[in-house]
Amino acid sequence: MTTTRRELLATAAQLPVLLLAAHPVLAQLALDTSAFTDHQAATLKRLAWLMFPIKGVADSRYEQAVWALQLRPDVMTAGVAALDELAQGRFLDLPEERQIALMKEMETSDFFITALDAARIAVLNDKATWALIGYEGSSLEFGGYLDHGLEDISWLPSFPDAEGAGHE
Amino acid sequence: MSRTFAHDERVVVVIGSGAGGATVSRGLAQAGIDVVCLEAGDHLTDIVTDNQAMFPRLTWLDRRIGSGELPPGFPVWSGKNVGGTTLHWTASAPRIPDAEFTPSRYFGELPGVSVIDWPVPLAEMHHYYALAEQDMGVTGTNGWPHLPPSNNFRVLEAAARSIGLSKVVRGNMAINSVARDGRPACRQLGFCVSGCAVQAKWTAANTPLVQAQATDHFELRPRSFVLRVEHDAQGRADQVVYLDAEGQMQRQKARAVCMAANAIDTPRILLNSDSAKFPAGLANGSGHVGRHYTKHTFAIVLAIMPGPVHMNRGTDNLGHVNDFVVEDAARGFRGGLKFEQVGFDPVTLSNLARPGAWGRQYADQLRQYANFTALLVVGEDPAQASNGVSLHPTEKDQHGMPVTVVHYASHDNARRMREFGVARAHEMYAALGATEIFEGPLPPSTHNMGTCRMAASGDLGVCDPQGRSFEVPNLFFSDGSVFASSGSSNPTLTIVALATRQAEHIRELMQGKMSL
Numbered sequence: 251m252t253t254t255r256r257e258l259l260a261t262a263a264q265l266p267v268l269l270l271a272a273h274p275v276l277a278q279l280a281l282d283t284s285a286f287t288d289h290q291a292a293t294l295k296r297l298a299w300l301m302f303p304i305k306g307v308a309d310s311r312y313e314q315a316v317w318a319l320q321l322r323p324d325v326m327t328a329g330v331a332a333l334d335e336l337a338q339g340r341f342l343d344l345p346e347e348r349q350i351a352l353m354k355e356m357e358t359s360d361f362f363i364t365a366l367d368a369a370r371i372a373v374l375n376d377k378a379t380w381a382l383i384g385y386e387g388s389s390l391e392f393g394g395y396l397d398h399g400l401e402d403i404s405w406l407p408s409f410p411d412a413e414g415a416g417h418e
Numbered sequence: 419m420s421r422t423f424a425h426d427e428r429v430v431v432v433i434g435s436g437a438g439g440a441t442v443s444r445g446l447a448q449a450g451i452d453v454v455c456l457e458a459g460d461h462l463t464d465i466v467t468d469n470q471a472m473f474p475r476l477t478w479l480d481r482r483i484g485s486g487e488l489p490p491g492f493p494v495w496s497g498k499n500v501g502g503t504t505l506h507w508t509a510s511a512p513r514i515p516d517a518e519f520t521p522s523r524y525f526g527e528l529p530g531v532s533v534i535d536w537p538v539p540l541a542e543m544h545h546y547y548a549l550a551e552q553d554m555g556v557t558g559t560n561g562w563p564h565l566p567p568s569n570n571f572r573v574l575e576a577a578a579r580s581i582g583l584s585k586v587v588r589g590n591m592a593i594n595s596v597a598r599d600g601r602p603a604c605r606q607l608g609f610c611v612s613g614c615a616v617q618a619k620w621t622a623a624n625t626p627l628v629q630a631q632a633t634d635h636f637e638l639r640p641r642s643f644v645l646r647v648e649h650d651a652q653g654r655a656d657q658v659v660y661l662d663a664e665g666q667m668q669r670q671k672a673r674a675v676c677m678a679a680n681a682i683d684t685p686r687i688l689l690n691s692d693s694a695k696f697p698a699g700l701a702n703g704s705g706h707v708g709r710h711y712t713k714h715t716f717a718i719v720l721a722i723m724p725g726p727v728h729m730n731r732g733t734d735n736l737g738h739v740n741d742f743v744v745e746d747a748a749r750g751f752r753g754g755l756k757f758e759q760v761g762f763d764p765v766t767l768s769n770l771a772r773p774g775a776w777g778r779q780y781a782d783q784l785r786q787y788a789n790f791t792a793l794l795v796v797g798e799d800p801a802q803a804s805n806g807v808s809l810h811p812t813e814k815d816q817h818g819m820p821v822t823v824v825h826y827a828s829h830d831n832a833r834r835m836r837e838f839g840v841a842r843a844h845e846m847y848a849a850l851g852a853t854e855i856f857e858g859p860l861p862p863s864t865h866n867m868g869t870c871r872m873a874a875s876g877d878l879g880v881c882d883p884q885g886r887s888f889e890v891p892n893l894f895f896s897d898g899s900v901f902a903s904s905g906s907s908n909p910t911l912t913i914v915a916l917a918t919r920q921a922e923h924i925r926e927l928m929q930g931k932m933s934l
Contacts, residue, residue, distance in 0.1 A: 384788025388467035394605025403569040405725035
């Protein structure tokens with residue numbers, strides 16, 4: 251099932267970019283980024299990766315950021331054009347260190363900050379990413395951390411008169 | 419059972435259903451005094467253990483503008499619910515230490531401050547603190563055990579002990595450590611700031627509002643956005659103008675009004691309630707409404723430790739390091755501070771720890787999430803007349819009301835206190851072998867106080883020692899805006915104690931010689 255751009259805009263009419271980037275249900279659908287050209291979508295995806303290059307995070311996270319950014323098409327297309335201009339060609343063709351240097355130059359722009367926020371939420375608000383980085387998420391399902399590792403730390407120096415040892 | 423009152427019945431109108439509003443409502447309703455409580459937010463149902471999903475449902479997101487050191491787009495993190503910010507709070511419930519009720523002794527000599535002492539006798543504070551602790555089920559009091567230590571607590575404790583600090587305690591929390599008052603014991607879910615899914619945490623919604631509803635004298639109106647408080651020809655508050663759930667303007671007649679919309683919106687409403695008699699805002703002949711805002715000298719210090727911590731497990735703020743609470747001028751600043759352990763989920767961590775950060779180094783830090791720990795530096799903040807709440811001259815919100823501007827700039831003392839606290843936190847974490855330590859920027863303020871402060875006389879504050887306006891005899895202040903100083907403690911226990919006391923006082927006024 252593909253969400254058409256029309257459906258996207260209809261669904262997302264009231265949602266700001268961030269909520270779209272974080273939306274768990276919409277993430278399951280194959281994402282249509284036809285508001286952007288292939289070049290623009292690829293550039294934005296590379297940008298999102300370089301912003302949060304967490305090895306092991308699924309491609310779909312960065313794609314969702316790009317998809318959400320379709321809500322600000324003018325800013326995004328202008329931003330990609332500006333990046334390519336700075337690159338004096340195509341940003342995508344540059345070596346990574348050069349790409350990062352150009353991103354630093356654009357760091358304070360509305361374009362960059364919008365893309366950064368979308369990438370951050372899309373990458374970090376995701377169960378698979380959480381498993382990768384060691385965030386356990388909801389504990390309600392197993393009755394909370396009270397009996398599930400609340401105090402299982404093993405590497406601290408011990409103090410014989412430590413406050414409140416164990417459960418009272 | 420719950421009542422409904424007609425708009426032209428002269429009831430006590432309480433604006434806001436948070437810690438202060440709900441507590442004063444309950445006290446009056448239980449004494450047989452009719453109360454209508456107007457709350458801008460709605461009931462919160464279906465709590466899920468997901469901070470990002472809950473944030474927009476809990477948080478005041480009406481536009482405010484931050485000025486000075488506050489984040490410009492989101493200067494204050496407060497609640498918009500039935501129960502107010504208590505749905506969100508971490509339930510850290512310490513008292514303000516006795517010495518901090520007379521801050522002029524150590525802050526008074528600082529240049530540019532507007533510091534005053536609390537005009538409430540300490541014996542009264544003790545009495546009402548004890549009642550509030552009993553009411554809220556505060557651990558460490560009344561025989562209720564402290565909550566059990568978590569990994570994050572143990573890190574704070576070991577870090578403090580490693581640099582020779584010794585006053586590490588489990589702080590008092592308004593979270594059931596045992597089942598009581600019809601609510602279960604805490605299961606350490608770790609999502610306190612998104613609403614407690616099992617209601618182990620005390621909130622204004624699960625306790626005083628429930629008790630108020632059980633009387634025949636209370637009506638809660640959610641989704642009611644107060645615009646103005648109006649007065650009669652004698653200068654007595656006589657009605658509250660608000661937008662109801664359908665967006666229709668309504669007027670509720672009042673025999674008295676209790677302002678409990680939090681330290682940002684209480685002054686805002688009054689500033690918006692200007693009239694010929696009160697050209698600077700209702701009850702603001704003194705010019706103090708909105709001023710002397712204090713928020714605690716505040717910092718967040720984070721570290722990546724050499725082993726797993728899982729700071730998300732369990733409650734925040736359980737651990738307190740109190741070695742620096744008693745002030746000592748030899749440190750190079752006046753006033754006291756403490757540390758409280760805190761944890762964040764990955765998105766909140768990235769929003770608070772290094773907002774705007776990106777790239778390989780940052781990604782490597784985030785990948786070590788499980789090894790993160792963090793603490794809050796919370797310190798006494800000397801009042802300055804220039805810090806405060808005002809109305810934007812041109813920007814309007816969705817109701818056509820002037821947008822609130824919240825301005826805060828650290829006093830030099832606060833800067834030095836913060837530097838000291840952050841330096842000690844660095845030492846603490848380094849002593850445990852932290853691989854990286856960093857300070858977050860000043861976050862949206864969660865402790866907001868002092869903007870309609872109580873004082874011994876009307877030249878120094880907005881209300882008297884009972885929170886009664888000096889200028890409008892039937893207008894009361896029931897929230898954190900009354901604080902004469904910030905103290906070094908999370909404010910909610912003090913708000914509940916003062917509102918409990920105030921309800922008794924209002925009852926005495928109404929049932930006694932003075933007409934109210």
